[in-house]
Structure formats: C-alpha cells, structure tokens
Amino acid sequence: MPEMVGDWRRLWGISAYRLLIAAVIAILVRLPASETIIDLGGHAELLRVLTLLAATVSLGYLLALLLRWPTQPRHHAWIQVSTDTLLVLLLLHFGGGVSGPFSILPFLLLVSTASLLRGKSAFVFVWILLALLVSESLLGGMTSVHPPLGQLFIYVPALVAVAVLADSLVISLERGNRLALQRDAEVVNLNALNQEIVQHMDVGVFVLDRQNRIVLSNPVARTLSGYRLWTSVPVALDMVQPSLATMLQQAAHNDSEMVVTLSGRDSTLQDSAQTLLVRKIALPHSPYRLLLLRDASALRAREREARLAALGRLAANIAHEIRNPLSVIRHAGNLLGESVETPGSRHLFEILERETVRINTIVESVLEMARPSPAHSEAIALLSWLPALIAELQADPLLAPMTIVVREISPQLRVYADPAQLRQVFWNLLHNSAQYGVAEDATMRVEIETVRADKEIIMVTLRDFGPGVKLEVMERIFEPFFTTNSRGTGLGLSMVRESLRINGGRIDCENHPQGGVLFRIFLPCWCLETEE
Structure with missing residues (x-):
C-alpha cells in the first residue's frame, strides 16, 4: 500500500511538470514574435494545434489522476508514455527533426519514462523510441541544413546516455526513498518500543x-x-x-x-x-x-524482605544442624532422669525436658517456614467450614475463654485453599489475639467477618479488642523471630503470611479506629461458574 501511494504521488508530480512545459511551449508558439523566437518552418499552424493538444492532454492526465483512472498506477504510466511518445514524434516530424526547436523533447520524455516505468520497461521504451526516430529520419521527415545522419549519430548516443543516467538517478532516488521509509518505520517502532518500556517500568x-x-x-x-x-x-x-x-x-x-x-x-x-x-x-x-x-x-520493604530471606535461609541451616544434637540431649536427659530419685533433681530434669521440647518446636517451625509444603487447594464453603473450625480450635485451653463471634456468612462465599494450612492460619491468629488482644477488663473477644472483596477475592477480617499495636511494632509484625514476648518464638505471624502466600493470598494488619487490631486475610474465590 505505501508503494502504491508513492506511485500515485510520482504520477502527480510528473503530470504537473508536463502540463507546465506543454503550457509554456503552447504559449511560445502563439506569441506575436514567435517566428523570430522559434523557427516553425512551413507547418506553423499545425504545430500550434499540436502544442495546444499536448497541453490539453497534460491537463487530461491530471483529471484522470484525480479520478484514479485507471485504478492501477502502472496502467496510467503506460498510457502517459505512449501518448507522449506519439505527440513528441509528431512535433519532431513537423518541427524540423533533431535540428528543430523541439529536439529537446525526446530527452525530457526519456527522463519522465525512466521515472514512470523504471528498470527494464524504461530501456525497452528507449530502444523503441530510438527505432522510431531513426525510421522517421530515414523517411526524410527531419530536414536540416546539416547531414541528417551525422546529426543522428550524435543525437542517438546522447539519448542513450540520458536514458542511462536518468534510470540510474531514478534507481538511486528510489533506493534512498526506500531507505528513508525504512528508517522512518524503524524510528516509529523504536519510539513505540520506548513508550512501551517507559509505561511498564516499575520506576x-x-x-x-x-x-x-x-x-x-x-x-x-x-x-x-x-x-x-x-x-x-x-x-x-x-x-x-x-x-x-x-x-x-x-x-x-x-x-x-x-x-x-x-x-x-x-x-x-x-x-x-x-x-x-x-x-x-x-x-x-x-x-x-x-x-x-x-x-x-x-524500597525499604524490599530490602527488609531480602534481609529476611537471607536470615531465613541461615536460620533453616542452623535449625537443621541443631535438631540432631538436640534429640541426643533430650534422649540422654530422659535416661538420666529415670535413675534420679531426689525430688530436686527430678525437677531439674523436668525443666530440661520442657525447654528441649520448646527448642525442638522452634526448630521444627523454622524448618517448616523455610521449606513449606505445597498447597493442596480445594473449594472450602466458609458458611459450614469456619464455624466448625472455631468450635474445634476452642478446645485448646488457651482459646477456651475467648469469645469468638462469626458474623453472618453468605452461602455463596467459598475460597480455594488448602484446608490444613488455612486451619493453621486461623490457629496462629487466634493464639496471637489470646496473648496480645486481651481487653482492659481481662476479656478476650474476637469478631470474624467474611465479605467478597471483588469478583475473584474473598476478604476475611479478624478483629480483637485489645490495646492495639504500636507503630514501630506494626512495621515488623510479620518478621520472623520478631516478638515482644520473652517466651515467644516470633514465628507465628510470619508463618501465617507464608502459608497465605502459598495459597495465593495475603494478609494486612492495622489498628482498628475503635480499638484493637484488625487482620485482613485475602484469599482466592471459588466461584459457582468455575465449579459448574
């Protein structure tokens, strides 16, 4: 399509120049002093008619171009070349041949032909034109005071030279135009690529x-x-x-x-x-x-995440190395405890047993966080699953005194997650509320509400009514090993975040405006359309 547009543009340019040249010649041959300017010989009136016809034909070219007829630029070019050849030969025949005032017209015709036809077609036309000129000369139409054949021997090589040069120039111009169009397209594509890169940068x-x-x-x-x-x-x-x-x-x-x-x-x-x-x-x-x-x-959050990831890998390696000697210590302590009879010594061995169990729990938690199990997700209907889970978890002595209120849940709300890992998430969050969310009157109360955040996400909010969290603590609340409890491991909430990440979810935390801490859990939704 761009190449055809270029052909039409070339036709417009050549037709406009042709009309200008034809109009100038037609005016010159009609001037009162034309006989002194141009030697028209004995065919002055006929030449005036031919020049007027040439100007009219040139105007007709422009009208045809305006109507885009014929529809193919190549056909239009051949019509122009053929008609121009006939008019030039007639002007030469009646205007004195190669010695007459119209001898320059074949050169202009060759230039326009090289531009319109290009390549082999242009050279074929050159030899046809030369054959017609030689034939016309031999028939005696080109009268001159000089020997016609002598002039013809100079005229013909000059036409060939002009044809070769015109064709070379046209080829060079076309090559330059194609290269320029290619460069323009590359620049446009490069600008579009740069725009796309800029629009998708994370900076x-x-x-x-x-x-x-x-x-x-x-x-x-x-x-x-x-x-x-x-x-x-x-x-x-x-x-x-x-x-x-x-x-x-x-x-x-x-x-x-x-x-x-x-x-x-x-x-x-x-x-x-x-x-x-x-x-x-x-x-x-x-x-x-x-x-x-x-x-x-x-940026600070990403740096903190990188440090935590490195710390997690280090902790996992240390925990792996600690687990085996810890098992040996615990087993040796049990054997020694069986042979001790005094109450004081047995109390010391009980402390040793309790603390080794605590250390082993920390080690297992670190290893689980460093190498989490893949999620075996399934559809979970929160209307039936969540109340049953709360009833099960409240069998824990630490959670038994807690009042847990589950707001009304729509039957359509179902999440897509691993039930075991989601159970551990709620267990950790409720234990966290039992430790840090105790109200001033020593009561423990948690409210759970479930809503659809959007078409693909369900949000579960868990709120306690405790004193809230300080800002400096809130920024680090999900960090591994960060805790304000001297006997805590600091792994509960970090494991919650990791479990939700494995299940395609996330968790946010903030202080509630009316007191207490609010955890927002976002989980993928299992839609009815997906199930059907």
Whole structure:
C-alpha cells in the first residue's frame, strides 16, 4: 500500500511538470514574435494545434489522476508514455527533426519514462523510441541544413546516455526513498518500543521540558505523584506536585538523588503522604530532563524482605544442624532422669525436658517456614467450614475463654485453599489475639467477618479488642523471630503470611479506629461458574 501511494504521488508530480512545459511551449508558439523566437518552418499552424493538444492532454492526465483512472498506477504510466511518445514524434516530424526547436523533447520524455516505468520497461521504451526516430529520419521527415545522419549519430548516443543516467538517478532516488521509509518505520517502532518500556517500568518516569512541564509520564509516576487530573496536554510540575518542583530548583547537580516528602498537597491531590527517592537526569543535546521516582517505603520493604530471606535461609541451616544434637540431649536427659530419685533433681530434669521440647518446636517451625509444603487447594464453603473450625480450635485451653463471634456468612462465599494450612492460619491468629488482644477488663473477644472483596477475592477480617499495636511494632509484625514476648518464638505471624502466600493470598494488619487490631486475610474465590 505505501508503494502504491508513492506511485500515485510520482504520477502527480510528473503530470504537473508536463502540463507546465506543454503550457509554456503552447504559449511560445502563439506569441506575436514567435517566428523570430522559434523557427516553425512551413507547418506553423499545425504545430500550434499540436502544442495546444499536448497541453490539453497534460491537463487530461491530471483529471484522470484525480479520478484514479485507471485504478492501477502502472496502467496510467503506460498510457502517459505512449501518448507522449506519439505527440513528441509528431512535433519532431513537423518541427524540423533533431535540428528543430523541439529536439529537446525526446530527452525530457526519456527522463519522465525512466521515472514512470523504471528498470527494464524504461530501456525497452528507449530502444523503441530510438527505432522510431531513426525510421522517421530515414523517411526524410527531419530536414536540416546539416547531414541528417551525422546529426543522428550524435543525437542517438546522447539519448542513450540520458536514458542511462536518468534510470540510474531514478534507481538511486528510489533506493534512498526506500531507505528513508525504512528508517522512518524503524524510528516509529523504536519510539513505540520506548513508550512501551517507559509505561511498564516499575520506576516512575517524568519527562520535563525547559519550562518544567511534564510532557511524558508513566502510570507509576502518576500514582506516586498523587495528581488526579492527568490529560494528554503538558502540565506544569508545580501543579502536579509542588515538592518536586522545589526539589528541582534546589538540586545543584544532574544525576543526583534526593529524598522528597510529598506534603502540603492541595485539593487536587490525594490525601496520603509519601516519601520518594527522586533522581534528576539531564539528557545531553536535548531540551528535556528526566525525573525518576521511587517509593522509599517500598524500597525499604524490599530490602527488609531480602534481609529476611537471607536470615531465613541461615536460620533453616542452623535449625537443621541443631535438631540432631538436640534429640541426643533430650534422649540422654530422659535416661538420666529415670535413675534420679531426689525430688530436686527430678525437677531439674523436668525443666530440661520442657525447654528441649520448646527448642525442638522452634526448630521444627523454622524448618517448616523455610521449606513449606505445597498447597493442596480445594473449594472450602466458609458458611459450614469456619464455624466448625472455631468450635474445634476452642478446645485448646488457651482459646477456651475467648469469645469468638462469626458474623453472618453468605452461602455463596467459598475460597480455594488448602484446608490444613488455612486451619493453621486461623490457629496462629487466634493464639496471637489470646496473648496480645486481651481487653482492659481481662476479656478476650474476637469478631470474624467474611465479605467478597471483588469478583475473584474473598476478604476475611479478624478483629480483637485489645490495646492495639504500636507503630514501630506494626512495621515488623510479620518478621520472623520478631516478638515482644520473652517466651515467644516470633514465628507465628510470619508463618501465617507464608502459608497465605502459598495459597495465593495475603494478609494486612492495622489498628482498628475503635480499638484493637484488625487482620485482613485475602484469599482466592471459588466461584459457582468455575465449579459448574
């Protein structure tokens, strides 16, 4: 399709030049002083008619092009070449041949033919034209004071040379045009690729012009800036985020990174404040600059996750090495305890047994967290499964005094998870509430509510009525081995998060506005449509 568009454009250009040349010749032969300018010989009136006909035909070419007839550019080119050849031969025949005023027309015809037909077709036409010219000369139409054949011997090689040069130039131009189109397409594709890369980067990107207007941004940058009125029109940076505009003025060096707290937002911005790491990069030989934005809290969270992963691997290796000697110590303690009769000594061996059991529990928990079992997920109807689980768990002496209220559950709510691992999740969360969620009046109360978060996610909320959690504790509540209880392992909530991750879920924690801690569990939904 682009090649055909180029052919039509070429036809338009050549037809316009042809009309201009034909109109100039037609005007010249009709001037009062034309006899002194152009020697028309004895066929002046006929030549005037032929030049007028040539101008009319040239105008007809343009009208045919306007109507796109014929529909194929190649057919239109052959019509032009054939008609032009006939008109040029007639003008030469009645205008004095190669010695007459129209001897330049075959050269112009060859140039237009090379451009229209190109390649072998153009050279075939050249030899046809040469044969017609030689035949016309031998028939005596080209009268001249010089020997016609002598002139013809010079004229014919000149035509061949012009044909070769015109064809070479056309080929070079076409090659250059194709290369330019190819480069343009590559540039367009490269720009599209760059746009796609920028839009999918996990780093926020703002492209600024000299007036500090944002001319390009990606979704991450728009989210981090908090501005809600984005359009395709460039917008001033100080309107999007004044803190970033201030930072840009203060940054003394390019490629520098600064910490910016997004505060003091106006009504067009979201309410939540953030701390960003902002890097300014100047683009050499370009009027644009880049601002790279990253969420500092997310970076700290990823760094913390990396440290925790390394710590978990280390702890798993240590736990594996501890388990075997611990079993030996426990067995040796049991054997020694059987041979001891005094009550004081037996009490010491009971302490030894209790603490080795506790250490073994910690070791097993670490190994389970480091090498979790795969989830054997199935559809779980929460309406029947959750109350039965709560009744089973309250057989635990620690949970027996706890009042657990399960809000009404819709029969359609079913999750897709491993029942055993989900049971362990609720057991750990309820034990955590029993230890840390005791109210001021020493009562333990937990409320559980289940709702559909969206089409594919079910949210289960578990709230206690205790004193809540301090902010510094909340940031580390799911870290392995982090605990505020001197006898705790700090593995319960980290195992909850890992179990939910294995089942395609997640957990969030925050203090409830009316007191206590609120855990939100998000699990994949098993929909009725899927089951059917």
